[in-house]
Amino acid sequence: MTLRLYDTRAQQLRDFVPLDSENVTMYVCGPTVQSGPHIGHVRAALSFDLLRRWLTHRFSRVTFVRNVTDIDDKVLLNATDAEPWWALAYRMEQQFTAAYAGVGILAPTYEPRATASIPQMQELIQTLIERGHAYPAPDGSGDVYFDVRSWPEYGALTHQSVDAMEAAEDADPRGKRNPQDFALWKGSKPDEPADAIWASPWGAGRPGWHIECSAMARRYLGSEFDIHGGGLDLRFPHHENELAQSTAAGEGFARYWVHNGLVTVDGQKMSKSLGNFTLAADVLAAHDPLVVRYALAAAHYRSSLDLTESSWTEADAALGRIHSFVERAGRAVERNGTRRRGRDSDDEAVEYIPLIPEEFASSMDDDLGVPQALAVVHDRVRRGNQALDDGDDAAAERAWYEVRAMIGVLGLDEAPLAAGGTGAEASALDALVQTMITQRAQARADKDWATADRIRDAIAAAGIALEDTADGTHWSIDG
Numbered sequence: 001m002t003l004r005l006y007d008t009r010a011q012q013l014r015d016f017v018p019l020d021s022e023n024v025t026m027y028v029c030g031p032t033v034q035s036g037p038h039i040g041h042v043r044a045a046l047s048f049d050l051l052r053r054w055l056t057h058r059f060s061r062v063t064f065v066r067n068v069t070d071i072d073d074k075v076l077l078n079a080t081d082a083e084p085w086w087a088l089a090y091r092m093e094q095q096f097t098a099a100y101a102g103v104g105i106l107a108p109t110y111e112p113r114a115t116a117s118i119p120q121m122q123e124l125i126q127t128l129i130e131r132g133h134a135y136p137a138p139d140g141s142g143d144v145y146f147d148v149r150s151w152p153e154y155g156a157l158t159h160q161s162v163d164a165m166e167a168a169e170d171a172d173p174r175g176k177r178n179p180q181d182f183a184l185w186k187g188s189k190p191d192e193p194a195d196a197i198w199a200s201p202w203g204a205g206r207p208g209w210h211i212e213c214s215a216m217a218r219r220y221l222g223s224e225f226d227i228h229g230g231g232l233d234l235r236f237p238h239h240e241n242e243l244a245q246s247t248a249a250g251e252g253f254a255r256y257w258v259h260n261g262l263v264t265v266d267g268q269k270m271s272k273s274l275g276n277f278t279l280a281a282d283v284l285a286a287h288d289p290l291v292v293r294y295a296l297a298a299a300h301y302r303s304s305l306d307l308t309e310s311s312w313t314e315a316d317a318a319l320g321r322i323h324s325f326v327e328r329a330g331r332a333v334e335r336n337g338t339r340r341r342g343r344d345s346d347d348e349a350v351e352y353i354p355l356i357p358e359e360f361a362s363s364m365d366d367d368l369g370v371p372q373a374l375a376v377v378h379d380r381v382r383r384g385n386q387a388l389d390d391g392d393d394a395a396a397e398r399a400w401y402e403v404r405a406m407i408g409v410l411g412l413d414e415a416p417l418a419a420g421g422t423g424a425e426a427s428a429l430d431a432l433v434q435t436m437i438t439q440r441a442q443a444r445a446d447k448d449w450a451t452a453d454r455i456r457d458a459i460a461a462a463g464i465a466l467e468d469t470a471d472g473t474h475w476s477i478d479g
Helices: 039-059 073-078 085-102 114-130 209-221 232-248 280-286 289-297 309-343 358-365 370-390 393-410 423-445 449-461
Strands: 004-007 012-015 024-028 062-066 134-136 144-146 182-187 205-207 224-231 253-260 263-265 464-469 472-477
Touching (some): 004 253, 024 039, 024 209, 039 224, 039 263, 039 289, 114 209, 114 232, 144 232, 182 209, 209 232, 209 253, 224 232, 280 289, 358 370, 370 393, 423 449, 423 472, 449 464
Parallel strands (some): 024 224, 224 253
Antiparallel strands (some): 004 012, 134 144, 144 182, 182 205, 464 472
């Protein structure tokens, strides 16, 4: 099956055919680092992490760029005398990086900061002026605007007419020809810090938000690339303006536009401006990171996601079933492999090439259908557990390889810790449970069934399940 993605510009599913079948190129709008990440930011980044992982599986290599907007009105507004804008931006960038890494989001191939590409932004602005699609403000303020009415295709991404659009509010309207014209360069103001101002042919100032991404995408991926991604709330004006200024400058720019749905609270978008957000750090402190990853991935990336406490409970239980099977089947695979080698020293253990089931691949190829793909994972877990119960070692082993391959693609293949726990806490818990298991085994050897049952009941009361096997007793959190 051909991979298909929903292209926001085309408003339909399209077969994905990269420019280079051996290197998919992808640009995703990263954070504006005026404050720390909320869980909606993590969900957005995770959506494109999942897409990147699947594209890597299908095409081997993905060049993935995610920018950091470290100069912006909001960054300057939140800065203080004690913490300059650049220090605030760096501190918040670290918080985003920690939150992304906390749920297993892969680091980008390149992660440019806007402030490192000012010359490239000025070059792009100059090209637009020369082509007649941008103009410096006549009042000498240093502002430069994109002339939306000079570009007939303006509105192509969101399918709007210029006359139906609200006025652009990204800059002072001084010197604008049209209310919808947006800022490419913002002339400096007396109250702005001197280190947030750059020299330019049009006057000292700083770049507008939209030109930043266009310049960075071109710098790191070239004039045309495969996928541009971001949150649904970025379609207008940000992505609409990126598309207009880049194509007006003569570039092909993005061939596919992919947008993720938003995290909502009571039907409203989770956002800092509305004050209805949950910080990513608080969520990760309260829940196992892989549980958070599972909960955020379980809904289709284009759908809205309304998170409740049951979201984490359900994800914890589902992930627990998967990892319990992987551990249980892994012990059987190891045991059977040892038995095969022991029977005939010349006979190596049977090895399966890690297989992605066809149903899983079809789901992922159908606009990144992660919910349907997870259903395939759980189906293989059920089949594998049944095979273990029936003593069908070959079927159990194959299911084990398939499940491991699938959760590897989804980034769910690391053993989870206890909720909010650390490595030291997990080790301490294991030591305590192993001591009780040893005591129970001794009681059974002594035929002291009452003590053995009492120990088992105490372990069960703590939410821990025991499994007695031929190679010993194993424990897991009872999900």
